[in-house]
Amino acid sequence: MEQPERSITQWQELMAAGAVSAVEIVEHYLARIDAIDHDGPTLRSVLEVNPDAVAIAAELDDERRRRGPRGPLHGIPVLLKDNVDTGDGMTTTAGSLALEGHRATRDAFLVARLRAAGVVILGKTNLSEWANARSTQSISGWSSRGGQTRNPYALDRGPCGSSSGSAVAVAADLAAAAVGTETDGSIVCPASINGIVGVKPTLGLVSRSGIIPVAASLDTAGPMTRSVADAAILLAAMAGGDPRDAATRDAGDDAAAGYGAFLVEAALRGARLGVVRSCCGKHEGTDALFERSLDVLRGLGADVVDGVDLSGIAAVREQEMKVMRVELKAGIDAYLRESPGAPVRSLAEVIAFNQRHAERVMPLFGQEFLEMARDEVGLDDPAYLEALATCRRAAREEGIDRALREGRLDGLVAPTATPARRIDGGTRGSLLGLCASPAAVAGYPHVTVPAGFVDGVPVGLSFFGAAWQEGRLLGYAHAFERAADARRAPAFPEQAA
DSSP states (O other): OOOOOOOHHHHHHHHHTTOHHHHEEEEEHHHHHIIIIHHHHHHEEEEEEEETTHHHHHHHHHHHHHHSSSSTTOOOOOOOOOOOOOOSOOOOOTOGGGTTTTTOOOOOHHHHHHHHHHEEEEEEEEOSSHHTTTTTTTTTTTTTEEEEEEOTTOOTBOSSSHHHHHHHHTTTTTSSSEEESSSTTTTTHHHHTOOOEEEEEEEEOOOOTTBOOOOOTTTTEEEEEESHHHHHHHHHHHHOTTTTTTTGOOOOSHHOOOGGGGGTTTTTTEEEEEEEEGGSSSOOOHHHHHHHHHHHHHHTOEEEEEOOGGGGGGHHHHHHHHHHHHHHHHHHHHHHHTTTTTTTOSHHHHHHHHHTHHHHHSSOOOOOHHHHHHHHHHHOOHHHHHHHHHHHHHHHIIIHHHHHHHHOOEEEEEEEEOOBBBBBBTTTTTOOOOOOHHHHTTTTTEEEEEEEEEETEEEEEEEEEEOOOOHHHHHHHHHHHHHHHOOOOOOSSSOOO
16 A cells, blocks of 8 residues: 555546455555654644544445445545534544534534545644634644644745645645635645645635634635646535525536536637736746746647736735634634534633633744734624725725736636745744735635745645636646646655755
8 A cells, every 4th residue: 555646536446446445545544644744754734533434434335335436536535624523523623722622513514515425534634723813923834732734845844824734634645635724825825835736716615614714705615635636526526505604505517517527638728817927026936937837838728918917905905804803703703602512612712711821822922813803893893894895896896807807818827825934933934925815805716736846845826717717727727737747746855955
């Protein structure tokens, strides 16, 4: 079982041929978690493994023998970010000691869909505590429960966050795939930094119910994988209408049909892609790699249109923070009220717990953002409603929608982020630049795919565009991925080459 980096499809083919069982695949990944995550490089990407994973895999093996596979995910082990509820023996804590021991009473909707598709939930991944919403000075990839997640391409570099554990675990081949969540950058940034594919879907394609929230108008879960094809398979299984989440009533039809029809090598032929120059100019090496990526797109038949400027979205950052604070307070209070086993019952109680246990919870940074959220008024606050409307207008009508319409564009392209920086008290693993906010604030889809290496660590290429265009963007990313062939497995060096 030492074969490297099998894709979902490759594992499925091996199971169909009788060459391997789901139990053996699960045991293979559990062994890698022990050897690489808990020992060896000590990545700290996996908080806990599912004690029932082997038994579930055995049941799925038996079902395969009796009735055949349910679909492409039958018997495939997948990790979940530790803010996604599972109604089993695992806990859901958002990386916080304040929620230590909390077990959800039922699966998040997306988890129920994955189980129905035959997925083996392998475990829970570390994250930036409270999905990077605890402090204005938080360290990406650090939680009081799990410690510091490290980048497998350079152990002294940050993994970005908040879905740091999900990204690192996939990059290090500790599971076939993982689920992350994003408010603004928390899927696409760690995916870029750790050399994998990340998909931030349209808000409402994947249900938010059963996920510890940050901001309801921004939050969504999405797949994190080593290939675009695997991301398409996982996204199709996760997506769907949920009576508990009104946003999902407008979900498109592509997920139900699967995204396979979009994954063709000719997907970029004739596509008009706008270059978002406001995402450039942050790092010389990243800009050079981006220019080479544009040449790849042109070689695949894309019409690359320069001059798109989405810098106006940065002007509403203060309003976005207002929205996040108000929605964080409302969302956390509602989640905890509906969680009978939670040891704390409100955001105020979380803050009080952290104060009582500051030596364990806050040795490196505080909880300023939680405190600011606690002091907000509520969802009926006129200032909040105005800020929400301003953000949506800037990102949608005056941002992405206008750029696509005026340029007669099919999508937008940009460097996802600059390279990972060192983890230390000064930079805290921060970035020089990240191009997540346009799609995040708009609630529109965003796909990042490995583009190459800068300073010895990975950098991604982003495709984003209009709402419900996941299929089209996955097609663009797949064609680029096949041509660029940029991903390399990590070697876990102490420092970047």
